[in-house]
Each structure stands twice: as C-alpha cells, then as structure tokens.
Amino acid sequence: MSSTGLGAFWENLRNLPRNLRESVLRHGRPVSDRGRSLAVFSNLFLHIHATRSNVRSLRFSTTLGLGVASFSLFLILLVTGILLMVYYAPSTSLAYNSIKDIHFVVPTGRLIRNIHRWAAHLMVIAVLLHMCRVFYTSAYKAPREFNWMLGMALFVLTLALSFTGYLLPWDQLAYWAITIGANIAASPRELTDALGITQVFDPGGIQKQLLLGASEVGQDALIRFYLLHVIVLPLALAALAGVHFWRIRKDGGLAKPGVQQTAAGKGASVTAAAAAPEDSPTKSFGLMCVVRDRSPATNQTVEDTVPSWPHLMRAELLIFMITMLLSVVLGLWLDAPLKEMANPAIPENPAKAPWYFLGLQEMVSYSAFMGGLIIPAIVVFGLTLIPYLDREPEDVGSYLSAPGAKRVAAWSLFIGAVGAVTAVAVPVNFGWLRNWFPDIDQLVIIAINPGSLLTAVYAAWSIIVLKRSGSTRMAAIALFSCFVIGFIILTWVGTYFRGPNWDFYWSPAQWPVH
Amino acid sequence: MPGRLEEEALPRRDFLGLAGLWAAAVAVVGSIAGMMRLPMPSVLPEGGHRFRVGRPEELPAGTEQVLPEQKVLLSSTPEGIAAISLVCTHLGCIVARTENGFACPCHGSVFANDGRVIGGPAPSGLKWLEVSQAIDGRLVVNGGRQVESGSYFKV
Structure with missing residues (x-):
C-alpha cells in the first residue's frame, strides 16, 4: 500500500512540469492550425483576437501599426507610472522635491521618468495618426461608426491624461497650467458676466470649484488632479480600449477593400456566396475557423487568412518592441523637462x-x-x-x-x-x-x-x-x-x-x- | 372594465418590470448626483481675503508698489490710494507692470495704467480692490471685494 502510494507520488513529481503546463495551457503545442486556433482561443489575453487573421490586415501598410502602438505606449505608461508612484508625493510641499529625487537620486528614476514623459508624447502622436489613418481609409463607415466614437473618447482621454500628468511635478509649468485649465473651466463666466447673470447662474464657477476644491490653486487641486491621473482616467481608458478592441472583431475585423459590410456586423450573412453550405461545420468549429468555405462573418475565404498565432502575435509584438525601443532611446537621449518650483507670484514668460x-x-x-x-x-x-x-x-x-x-x-x-x-x-x-x-x-x-x-x-x-x-x-x-x-x-x-x-x-x- | 381574457394594453408583468427598471435608473442617477456633493467644497480652504499693507505715509502720492505675494499693485495719486489686482481677468496669470500699463505673459492681454483692457483676449479690466485703513493706521486691502475702477481711498 505504502509503496504504491510512494510510487504514485514519485510519478506525479516526475510529471509535475508537464502537468503544470497542461493545467495552465490546456492544449498541446500549436503545430496544427487547430492547435494554433486553440492557442488564441483558450487564452484570456489572446482571445480578444480572432483565431485567424486576414493577410491584408497583417500588412504593415494597412494599419501602420498605429493602434497597437498607442496601446503599447499605454502599457509602457502604466508600468512606468506605477514605478513613479513609489516615490512621488502628491503634496504641494513635497511634490517638486520628490520629482527631483526621482530624477537625481533614485536608481534608474531619471530614465523611468523620461520614458514616461516621452511615451506620453508618443501616445498623443500615435493616437492622432491612428485617427487620420482610420479616417482617410474610411474605416469609420458602418458598421464601425460606434468604434470611431469610442476612438474619439479615447483621444480625449489621452489628452486629459497628458494634461493631468504634467500638472503633478508642481513646477512652474504645472502650477500655471492648472491655473489656466481651471480658469478655462470657469470661462463660461465670460458669457454669463457679459449677460449679467453670473450671480444666479454660474456653471463656470461650479466647474472650477469641482476641479480645484477651492477657489485658488493649492493642495486640494493637486490631489484632485493626481486622483484623475493615476486612477480615474487610466481606468476609464483601459475599459474603453477594451470595448474598442472587442468592437473591431464584432464589426468584422479591420476594414478591407472589396468587402461590403452591413450594419449588423459580425455574423450577418451578406451575400449569397456567404450563405453556409449544406454541410457547414458546427458552430464550435465555425468559431475555431477550421472551415472550408467562406465564413459568413467576414465573407472571406479561408485562403485569405493565416492563423493569428503566430502571425498576428508576432506583428503585435514587433510593434510593441519598436515603441518600447523608441521610448527607451528617447528616454536615454533626452531628459524630461522640469521647470523651477511653482511660484504663484510670477508665471514664466512666455508660459507655454x-x-x-x-x-x-x-x-x-x-x-x-x-x-x-x-x-x-x-x-x-x-x-x-x-x-x-x-x-x-x-x-x-x-x-x-x-x-x-x-x-x-x-x-x-x-x-x-x-x-x-x-x-x-x-x-x-x-x-x-x-x-x-x-x-x-x-x-x-x-x-x-x-x-x-x-x-x-x-x-x-x-x-x-x-x-x-x-x-x-x-x-x-x-x-x-x-x-x-x-x-x-x-x-x-x-x-x-x-x-x-x-x-x-x-x-x-x-x-x-x- | 376589460374582461379577463382581453389583452391588456400594457401587461401587468411588463408594467411592474418597467417600473422596477425606472426605479433603478432613478436610484442610480440620484446616487450619482448625491455623490457629486462630496467633491463639491462647501467650505473653501483659503483664509480671509483681507491683508494689511504699509502705512499711507510710506506711499507718497505719485509712487506705487507691487506686492507680488498678494498679487496687487498699490498706486498712490493725489486723489488717494488704489489697489489694482494683478490677476489677469482672462485666465488668471499674473500680469507684469510695464511702462504704460500691464502685460500678461500667458496669452498677451494688454491693460492700460488704470487697468482698462486695450488688447488681447481679456474680457474685462483688472480689478480694483477695496482699500481701507485699520485702527493702527495701516492700510487694508480686501482682495475679495471689487470696487468701481477709479475709486481711490482718501487717507
């Protein structure tokens, strides 16, 4: 009895690495097309991708990698941002010195802060270019209208994150940017003052007080912008980005020439050619895309597609590595600016x-x-x-x-x-x-x-x-x-x-x- | 009264379900509105707006003094003493004193010597603040109270 128990134990110990791997991955090596589909399909992080990708969508010239680059930069910003939070103190008396500590004392602090700053700039550029690419290829047309709308929301969030970010060092740029930003929020007063109704109806004043928590820029304002920058806006951006990606698939993948799409998007039969044949595979097979004929979802033949694992993953990883390289090189080469400590008495001239x-x-x-x-x-x-x-x-x-x-x-x-x-x-x-x-x-x-x-x-x-x-x-x-x-x-x-x-x-x- | 077999205009279950949904929606909107009460400050952290400046004797007619901390220009003329706020009425930057007025570094508003706007985006002139005298003889400026421009405090 004990010897067999011991034998089973040794057996389990010997098989531990394999059993561990199988319990996590739940599929064999992705050597067949079915295995490659499973690799994508059975992974929480990968399954937002289709199991097969259109060859054209994988070409660099189709997307210029701008969407993936934007999200890669967001990930870089997330990681470097968390690292910066280790030392940053959101207090008007400590913030500036904590940034100086990060820059001059903390090991690798200067590089991490530089990467955070330049990745933020790159993200603004990538998002803008991504918007131009989508617009000029008319990829916003039905059924992708809503995804364009989500993209606009992500664009605004990116700018809001940039704005709230450069307020935190509490240098001259930060202080006067908060002042100007809060007064822009209060600028409906220009209209209400001119009409003489500010006493009874003051939306500008309400907005300014909500942003600053006071009538002047100070500790309350800093903590509010910090809260927005590290929690509220990144959470909102991550959630909306998730929907944005999900919608790409639900709307039938990337926009492709020669494919007429209906507003119904994925799953809608479009043309006679797309109708499922008599011996059409079962739904689970359909999801795995081990189909012979045209799939009704995208109206494309299987020959136009390749398994997402490894082709799409490789393309995405490449874009990620390029953005990473760019951010790191910029971070090594250029220092993120830090102006003099905030001085409420004198703005810089010019204050840009x-x-x-x-x-x-x-x-x-x-x-x-x-x-x-x-x-x-x-x-x-x-x-x-x-x-x-x-x-x-x-x-x-x-x-x-x-x-x-x-x-x-x-x-x-x-x-x-x-x-x-x-x-x-x-x-x-x-x-x-x-x-x-x-x-x-x-x-x-x-x-x-x-x-x-x-x-x-x-x-x-x-x-x-x-x-x-x-x-x-x-x-x-x-x-x-x-x-x-x-x-x-x-x-x-x-x-x-x-x-x-x-x-x-x-x-x-x-x-x-x- | 409709018979039992006639179809109701709005089935009872639908009505109850919709009523429940609307109640939930009202509750969510109401609690969001209620939550906005928290970030809206009911007490402002700043202290009073009144601050003491020098004695009138230290400011003979024809001189002026910039108080950077208080963001105020004290100007003494034969007519009396005035306090002009240096906070730009456009977006709150601090204007600099120039030879014949004030200039804002942020968006280029230009003001005349008496604070009138003569250029740039500022919607109104620089504020004139109330000046008074404390019992100890020092001048007191009330940063929270605007007075008509051109009203001087006579010592």
Whole structure:
C-alpha cells in the first residue's frame, strides 16, 4: 500500500512540469492550425483576437501599426507610472522635491521618468495618426461608426491624461497650467458676466470649484488632479480600449477593400456566396475557423487568412518592441523637462503648454470661452458625428479611394492652411476688434474672433464641397483635412513663433532680453 | 372594465418590470448626483481675503508698489490710494507692470495704467480692490471685494 502510494507520488513529481503546463495551457503545442486556433482561443489575453487573421490586415501598410502602438505606449505608461508612484508625493510641499529625487537620486528614476514623459508624447502622436489613418481609409463607415466614437473618447482621454500628468511635478509649468485649465473651466463666466447673470447662474464657477476644491490653486487641486491621473482616467481608458478592441472583431475585423459590410456586423450573412453550405461545420468549429468555405462573418475565404498565432502575435509584438525601443532611446537621449518650483507670484514668460496644447493656447489667446471650450467642443462633437453624418456606402480600407477624394483632400489642406495662416497673421499685423474699438462689447469678441471665424470658414468650405460634389464623404474629407492642417499650423505657430507676452517673433533670437 | 381574457394594453408583468427598471435608473442617477456633493467644497480652504499693507505715509502720492505675494499693485495719486489686482481677468496669470500699463505673459492681454483692457483676449479690466485703513493706521486691502475702477481711498 505504502509503496504504491510512494510510487504514485514519485510519478506525479516526475510529471509535475508537464502537468503544470497542461493545467495552465490546456492544449498541446500549436503545430496544427487547430492547435494554433486553440492557442488564441483558450487564452484570456489572446482571445480578444480572432483565431485567424486576414493577410491584408497583417500588412504593415494597412494599419501602420498605429493602434497597437498607442496601446503599447499605454502599457509602457502604466508600468512606468506605477514605478513613479513609489516615490512621488502628491503634496504641494513635497511634490517638486520628490520629482527631483526621482530624477537625481533614485536608481534608474531619471530614465523611468523620461520614458514616461516621452511615451506620453508618443501616445498623443500615435493616437492622432491612428485617427487620420482610420479616417482617410474610411474605416469609420458602418458598421464601425460606434468604434470611431469610442476612438474619439479615447483621444480625449489621452489628452486629459497628458494634461493631468504634467500638472503633478508642481513646477512652474504645472502650477500655471492648472491655473489656466481651471480658469478655462470657469470661462463660461465670460458669457454669463457679459449677460449679467453670473450671480444666479454660474456653471463656470461650479466647474472650477469641482476641479480645484477651492477657489485658488493649492493642495486640494493637486490631489484632485493626481486622483484623475493615476486612477480615474487610466481606468476609464483601459475599459474603453477594451470595448474598442472587442468592437473591431464584432464589426468584422479591420476594414478591407472589396468587402461590403452591413450594419449588423459580425455574423450577418451578406451575400449569397456567404450563405453556409449544406454541410457547414458546427458552430464550435465555425468559431475555431477550421472551415472550408467562406465564413459568413467576414465573407472571406479561408485562403485569405493565416492563423493569428503566430502571425498576428508576432506583428503585435514587433510593434510593441519598436515603441518600447523608441521610448527607451528617447528616454536615454533626452531628459524630461522640469521647470523651477511653482511660484504663484510670477508665471514664466512666455508660459507655454506642451506642444499638443499650443494650438489650443493660440485659440484661447483670442477668447477663453470660445477658444478654450466652445471650439474644442465643436471639434470633438463634429469629429465624433462624422460616421453618422456620412453614411455613403463606399469601398473601405484603402486611402482616399473614392473618385476625386485625393483632389478634395489636397484642396482642403490648401484652404485649411491659408485659413489658419490668415487667422494668425491678421491679429498679429493689425490687432483685433479690441484694438480698433476699445469699448466693444465682450459678447462680440466671444462671437467674432480669429478662432471662431476659422471654424466657420472650415464649416463653410465643407458645405461648399458638399454642394458641389453632392457627396457627404467628400464633405467629411474637406472638414477633416481642414481640422488636421489647422491643428498642425496653430501648433507650429504656438511652438516656434510665440514669445514673451505671447507676441509673434520669427525666431527666439528676437525675443527681448530682460 | 376589460374582461379577463382581453389583452391588456400594457401587461401587468411588463408594467411592474418597467417600473422596477425606472426605479433603478432613478436610484442610480440620484446616487450619482448625491455623490457629486462630496467633491463639491462647501467650505473653501483659503483664509480671509483681507491683508494689511504699509502705512499711507510710506506711499507718497505719485509712487506705487507691487506686492507680488498678494498679487496687487498699490498706486498712490493725489486723489488717494488704489489697489489694482494683478490677476489677469482672462485666465488668471499674473500680469507684469510695464511702462504704460500691464502685460500678461500667458496669452498677451494688454491693460492700460488704470487697468482698462486695450488688447488681447481679456474680457474685462483688472480689478480694483477695496482699500481701507485699520485702527493702527495701516492700510487694508480686501482682495475679495471689487470696487468701481477709479475709486481711490482718501487717507
């Protein structure tokens, strides 16, 4: 009895490595197509992928890897962010010194902080480029409208995370950015003051108090922004990113040319060719995609696809490694900026936001309420609604494939650029309404300023394109291209041509010395 | 009264189910609204807005003094003493005193000597604050109370 018990024990001990592996993986080596499907299918983290991927979706040129790059950067930010939290103290008296400790004392602290900062910048770039790629390949068309909307929410969250992030070091940039941000939140007062109703109706004041927890920037504000940056916004972003990825599959995978999709998305039979044959495999086999014929979900033949394991995994890993390499190289090469300690008495001159907000700063320098709240809201809502307002059936998945699309895009970039340059050049050279009519009503300035006029010109151009082409897709291309070039030019101006007192200078060498 | 076999317009079960759903929705919305009471400060952490500055004798007519801590410019003229807030009315940056007025470093608002806006995005002029005198003879500025621009405190 005891000897057999001992024998079984030895046997189990000998088989321990294999049994451990089998209890975790639950399938053999992925040598067959079925095994490869199982590898994806039976893994919680991988099963968000389809078991088979379209060859075209795997090509680098299809996506440029931008979505995966954005999420990779989010993961890098998550890990480096947790590491930074080990030493960071969210207190107005300790924050600045804790960042200095991280930078100068903590082993690898400087590199981790640099990576965190540059990965954040890269994420903004990747998300913007991803948005452009999806737009110009009309990958937002039905049934992918909702995923475009989720993407816009993720874009706003990315910017919100960036904003709340650079507030935490409590240096000059942080302090004045919080001050300006909170006052932009309070800027509906510009309107309510002009109407004389702030006493009874003050949404701006409520927003500012909710953000700051006080009427001035201080400890309460820091802890609130810290809370947003480390918990609220990352959780929201992770949850929405999950839905975003899930929807890619539910909407039938990446947009591909030659595939007409219905609003029903995955699982809907589209054409006669897609109807399941008499001897169609069972559902579980269908899920495993070991099918012979066209799968009804994506209307593609099996020959167009390869197993996601290892092809898709390899592609994703490659993108992840490239983003990682880029972040680490930037982190080794360039130090993340840290300005002087926050000084509530004197802002820097010029007090510039990070580059991605300089277009916004340019807008805000015309009117806080219009440039800081109304125009950004119009832009975000306008972009979000694009797939609902442009529902033309179109071949999706290739760049500007509709006839005339490239011409419309080129003209829109040109007109958008001329508009943006004019919007900057006129007030720089001639001043604006306040300089001409010192007693002008504030309501007029809110309504008519270079920012609102530029927005109106873009909208008007888009309507002209709509009327002339009769195509909502062309109008969408016109509007989106104007937005892209306007964003680039205003950001460029804010970065390179604005100096002390937000005056225009051709180069920093001309800045007055003081 | 409808007969037992006639179909009701809204079946009883559906009605009860919908009532339950709506009750749950109201409860969720209500508790979210209730939760927003917590982050909304009911007591502001800042102290009073009044602060004492120098004696009037230290500020003869024709001089002025910038108090960076208090973000105020004290200006003494033959008409009296005025306190002009240096907080930009645009987005809260601190304006710098220039030769003939004030300039904001953040978004380029320009103000005249008396605080009037003469350029840039600021929606209104710099605030003039209430000045009074304490019993010990020192001047007191009330940062929380705005007065008509051009109203000087006569010692």
